[in-house]
Amino acid sequence: MAGRRTTGAPGVTRENLADAALRLLEREGPKGLSMRKVAAEVGVQAASLYWHVRNKEELLDLAADALWEGYAPLPEGRTVTAEAWRDCLAVASHRLRAHLLAHANAVRVLAGRFAPGPRSLGPMEEILALLRGVGFGPADTADAAYTLLTWVQGFVLHEAVPMSAAEEHGATPGEAAAEARERLAALPAERYPHLVELAGELSGPGMDSRFAFGLARLLDGLEALRAR
Amino acid sequence: MAGRRTTGAPGVTRENLADAALRLLEREGPKGLSMRKVAAEVGVQAASLYWHVRNKEELLDLAADALWEGYAPLPEGRTVTAEAWRDCLAVASHRLRAHLLAHANAVRVLAGRFAPGPRSLGPMEEILALLRGVGFGPADTADAAYTLLTWVQGFVLHEAVPMSAAEEHGATPGEAAAEARERLAALPAERYPHLVELAGELSGPGMDSRFAFGLARLLDGLEALRAR
DNA sequence: TCCGCTGTCTAACGTTGTTAGGGGAGAGGT
DNA sequence: ACCTCTCCCCTAACAACGTTAGACAGCGGA
Incomplete structure (x- = not known):
């Protein structure tokens, strides 16, 4: 058959x-x-x-x-020390992004559909545990986890959609990025001065560093909250 | 006809x-x-x-x-003072969320499709201008704006999809939130202890305060960067 | 008058999600 | 042995979809 x-x-x-x-x-x-x-x-x-x-x-x-089958929980047992919570959250975020990015086509279709099943709540539970474990209160923990997850998913969505679309069109990521840069640079400079100026910065393929930037700012913000 | x-x-x-x-x-x-x-x-x-x-x-x-037709640029002319940049970014973010949320059905379909046209770049230009105007360097400006936009869109996506889905099913937002809370609370407590514990915090209809929380943390992170 | 362009039409193609209804295979009771 | 029930898959069909081909009406200019 x-x-x-x-x-x-x-x-x-x-x-x-x-x-x-x-x-x-x-x-x-x-x-x-x-x-x-x-x-x-x-x-x-x-x-x-x-x-x-x-x-x-x-x-x-x-x-x-x-989609979340096989998304292993963090290496068990080892409790998170109060100093290392930043790194732990960072690696959790990176793993999250990597997992989503590995299924770019699926992300494109299933975006916003995460919640119905229990497996998709694994990442949420993982992050909640981390935050609670290092002293965040219940409300802050919930809000912080929500912020982090929505950001990662928003980020990956922006990253995955053009990737998947370009692949469908038969183009390499590099070509797609170059084309995006040109489109930005070709904009009317008097209406979009900063977009034109920053075309190079905005549309580079350096998504890893862009993700790291956002993550660092978010963690800084959380650290400031915790320090109070 | x-x-x-x-x-x-x-x-x-x-x-x-x-x-x-x-x-x-x-x-x-x-x-x-x-x-x-x-x-x-x-x-x-x-x-x-x-x-x-x-x-x-x-x-x-x-x-x-x-979708971005009629998304007015910030009140023109008045340059942003170095002290008020936080508030300016905050109101820009809130306006962004409100605009997207006003078209929840559209967001659900068009998610990840923002970029092709010039009008959808308006919000990006607005935020870039703000950040550059208060002293952020080119690279930081690009990364910060990207972080902020992806977060808002990820947040609104999570907010709009159940909203639009519930409406399609003929339920009020309150009912939908209550059902979500029950689903969380009914999870196996030994596998998802924190999700069960925080079910109330996570699935409340208090999306406004959740958005404010994330925004505050992000702005704190940006402020820390600027202070260097 | 004839030409070519623009913008709409009708008709059709293949594919989609979904339903209705039929049938066979196996378990369990009598 | 037979009947019956439940499970699971089948064929056939439906309306609706995205999209294409080709014809035709109105138009401005040569």
Whole structure:
């Protein structure tokens, strides 16, 4: 038969459907995700999916949760010292970004869909634990974790969408960045003086350092709060 | 005839198509946006759209740009004093959030699509000007503006998606928040101890104060950088 | 008058999400 | 042995979608 699953437990389960959707998303891009293709991926006809899943919306929720499969919690046991909390939060943020960036196509489709499943709450729990563990109060912990997570996701969304779009168009990241820079520099300078001036700074491929900058500012802000 | 445009200059232009798409998005939600309906909204058959627009993707880019029509630049003229830059950045951020939140349905569809048009760069230019005006260097300005914008968009995305989804489902924001809290509280406490403990703090409808918190931390971080 | 351009139309293509209804395989009871 | 029930998949079809091809009406200029 044509399309058969390749990994994991055999049956047609909700879990396998979510995995298949994710696999398809990553392989064929956002437009390549249809019920029929997901069905084919698990070796079944499209209508059969509706036995396991209410509709496509629910499948996407499942996929959004399955995205976090294998997102390991921080190296267990070692409690976070009061001095090292900054570094711990930093590596947690970097891991978060890396994980999302590794599924750029999925991020593009599933953005804003994180919450329905328990697995997608893993990162939140991890960060909450970190903050509470070093003395932040309940309210501050909740707000700080929320700030950090929304920022990382907003950042990665901006990073992943052009990446995934460029790939779909058959361009390298470097080309895409260069084109973005040119578009900025070509703007009317009297209306957008600073954008034109900073075109080079804004559209470089140096996303790593940009992420580090934002993270440092955010952690500085949290440190100031903690110092009170 | 059935559907006719109601405002603006008469012809079928790219601009009017973008407006119609935006209007439709807000009125009927994300699934209500089809080429046929946009065409009907401007009083024309679907195929005619392709004279003005390459495809739906391009229409959405246009709409993402048109979202920023009427986003007035800050009260002109008055230069920002070195003491007031914090407040200025804060009101700029609040205006940004309010503007996005006023088009929650559109945000849900157009997320990550901000960049193609010049109008959507207005907020960026505004913030760049502010930062440069108070002494930040070129690189810091670019990174800081990027951080701020990505955070606001990530925040609003998380805020707008459940809002728009709940409305589609016919629920009030309060009900949606209560349901979210219950879902968090019902999680396995041994796997997600902090999420369960902080369910109340995390899922309250107090989005305004949560936004203010994140903004304050970010501005604190920027202030620390500037003080060096 | 004829030409070419602009902007719309009708008709159709293939694909999508989704529903209705049928059927077979296996378990369990009698 | 038979019946029945539940589970799971099937085929067939629907309306709606994005998109293309090609024809036609109105227009300005040669």
